[in-house]
Structure formats: C-alpha cells, structure tokens
Amino acid sequence: MADSELAARIRSALGTIEIPGGGSLADYGGLSEIIVTPSAVAFAISVGKGMEAAFGPARDAAHKIAGEIAEGRKVMVSLTADRAPANSGGGQAPASGRGAPPARERVPGIRHIVAVGSGKGGVGKSTVAANFALAMRKAGLRVGLLDADLYGPSVPRLLGLEGKPAVREDGIFTPHEAHGIKAMSIGAMLEPGQAVVWRGPMATSALRQLLRETDWGELDLLVVDLPPGTGDIHISLLQQVPLSGAVIVSTPQELALIDARKAIDMIKRMQVPVLGIIENMSHFIAPDTGTRYDIFGTGGARQAAADLGVPFLGEIPLVMAIRELSDAGTPVVVSNPEGADAQAFSAIVATILEEAPALRPQ
Numbered sequence: 001m002a003d004s005e006l007a008a009r010i011r012s013a014l015g016t017i018e019i020p021g022g023g024s025l026a027d028y029g030g031l032s033e034i035i036v037t038p039s040a041v042a043f044a045i046s047v048g049k050g051m052e053a054a055f056g057p058a059r060d061a062a063h064k065i066a067g068e069i070a071e072g073r074k075v076m077v078s079l080t081a082d083r084a085p086a087n088s089g090g091g092q093a094p095a096s097g098r099g100a101p102p103a104r105e106r107v108p109g110i111r112h113i114v115a116v117g118s119g120k121g122g123v124g125k126s127t128v129a130a131n132f133a134l135a136m137r138k139a140g141l142r143v144g145l146l147d148a149d150l151y152g153p154s155v156p157r158l159l160g161l162e163g164k165p166a167v168r169e170d171g172i173f174t175p176h177e178a179h180g181i182k183a184m185s186i187g188a189m190l191e192p193g194q195a196v197v198w199r200g201p202m203a204t205s206a207l208r209q210l211l212r213e214t215d216w217g218e219l220d221l222l223v224v225d226l227p228p229g230t231g232d233i234h235i236s237l238l239q240q241v242p243l244s245g246a247v248i249v250s251t252p253q254e255l256a257l258i259d260a261r262k263a264i265d266m267i268k269r270m271q272v273p274v275l276g277i278i279e280n281m282s283h284f285i286a287p288d289t290g291t292r293y294d295i296f297g298t299g300g301a302r303q304a305a306a307d308l309g310v311p312f313l314g315e316i317p318l319v320m321a322i323r324e325l326s327d328a329g330t331p332v333v334v335s336n337p338e339g340a341d342a343q344a345f346s347a348i349v350a351t352i353l354e355e356a357p358a359l360r361p362q
C-alpha cells in the first residue's frame, strides 16, 4: 500500500474514536499530519494544558487502531499539551501538578547518558559524537549511540548502518550494531532522501520512543547526538532523562563559539554538568609538508572554555581522512586506531574519564 494511502486509511479509522467534549479524533484540529515511513507511522495529538489525562484513552485507542493498519510498522503516537511555563529549574521536578515538568526518569539498563551538542550546525558534531562513542568503547565501556538529530540524521552514514532496525512483536526496536556499539537513528527508518518534517511535539515524542522503546540491553554509556542549536529536542531530552553530562563541539571561529556559549548556558541552566568543549577542525596539517595552518584562527574554544569555567577537552584537526572515513561508515577511531586523529579522540575520552570517574567501566 502506498504511504499516502496508508496515512489516509489510518486517518479515516481515527474517525471511530470519540474525543473528550464530543466529536471524532479524525476531525479534531489538534491531530497532526500522519507520517508514514517504511518502518514507522507517527502522529501527534495536541491538547489544551491540563487535558492530557482526559485524552489518554483516545491516544491509546489511536495507537491500537493505527497498529492494526500499519502493516508491521512501529507506531508512535504522541500526546502533547500546550507548552508549560518555562522551566528554569531542572532536577527531579514533581511528577504531578498542572504545568509541572515530568520527573526525569532513568532508562533501565543504561548507567550513564552523555549528550553531544553544538551551537551551530556543520561543525562536525555528529562526526565527533560517533568517534567519541567508539573511543569510549575502546576504553572498555559498553556503548550505545542515539541519533537525536531528527532533522539531519547522519549516524547511519557515519557507522555504515544498512537496513531498518528490526521491531520486535511487542513494538520494541532492536538497535543496529556497528563496530562494537549499538546504534539507533531515525535516519535508518527513512528512504534515502526522504525528508520528514518533524513538528515540535512529534519530534520530542519520536525521541522519547527511540530512547525508551529500544532494547539497548546493558550499557555503561549512551551517547546522544543532538541536533545543532538549543530547540525543543534539547529541552525535551534534558527534561526527561537524568544526563551525566554534555559535551559541546565547536570550531574555533567566533561565530560558532557565540552559539556554543548559548548551548552551554542552556545546559547549565538545566543543571546538567558540562563535561567540556571539544574544538573540531581546530587546524589543518598539510599532508605533504606537515605544516600546520590555523585556518579558522586558533585557541578560540580553549579561551571560551576558560571564560565559561568549563573544561577544554582537546582539539581535533581538520583532516581529509576524518571526512573520507566517516563518510564511508568506518570512523577514524576504528579504521586507523593508531593514527594521530584517532589518538586525539582517545585523549579526549581519557580526560573525561579522569575528570568524571563515575563514567569509568565498573
């Protein structure tokens, strides 16, 4: 069945579900577009603040009906209320009460979650996140990598993931395994080139399900590759799970650093420890002469880290091999582990494990 036909069938079936206040879910203005991908069906129901509980049965019924029509696809139905008043607190908030942010809840089996973010796009955040995860694996940790960059997922390319993740009978994803780590990405569920417009509530719901409805097994560390910037996904992740820390990737340019400062500010306000800044594309070493060129300036991220009172974790040079190997699905940490570039990632991991001993393998 064509995707559009499947979406139309689901929408029409939602007409049998009655919503609080009367009327059917199919006609309800808060029902989002129904997104169909080769392995998933996703839609959101937006309700007024305080109406979440009343709409719960409608959401459950929608999930069931969509599951019956979805032909083996994973169904993701999110129920979202209008945004609660800005939460500046963080920490374990009360679980009930109108507008109260939900309590941060651990993901069973996962000891630590560390997010990798950046202020600006295109600074190499995903490349760093993948190599960072693999370097943690080399350091002896059981590692997973969650691609939360729903708008531009690149983990499938970086790790060479092929095919869709399997969905168990109970609807739980089985993650991909690559180079000794587990990996989940919404990108692996899309057709090549398929663009999905994740509107705010659906994005946060998709993230929640990738995080909580995946059979991660026992992990010492889940690395989360965030989208660039400081949007809904970041706030949602920071609010819904306790994070052991966040790492910010920046290039040395002032513009990237301004945005990196904003990201660090947000993370601190949400009371998540900032493990430090990694400067990517720090400098270029000419392969023929070995001459170092500071093409984006030098020392910018180190200075910004000092100004912000957060650790500076290290520099990753701009190297053709990093790009070529990442694009080929064999990141430098696994394909050339003894090379200087891989060593730069290992040194960063060693610094973090020194500074945050709780993360070390047990």
Ligand SMILES: Nc1ncnc2c1ncn2[C@@H]1O[C@H](COP(=O)(O)OP(=O)(O)OP(=O)(O)O)[C@@H](O)[C@H]1O
Pocket: 118, 120, 121, 122, 123, 124, 125, 126, 127, 128, 149, 152, 154, 227, 228, 280, 281, 316, 317, 318, 319, 320, 322, 323, 324, 326, 327
């Ligand atoms: N240190 C590096 N040396 C050479 N190329 C690099 C380096 N880091 C990243 N790249 C390349 O830069 C490009 C962008 O990297 P990447 O996709 O990781 O960035 P990003 O910050 O995650 O981007 P987005 O904002 O789209 O999520 C990729 O082609 C990648 O291979």
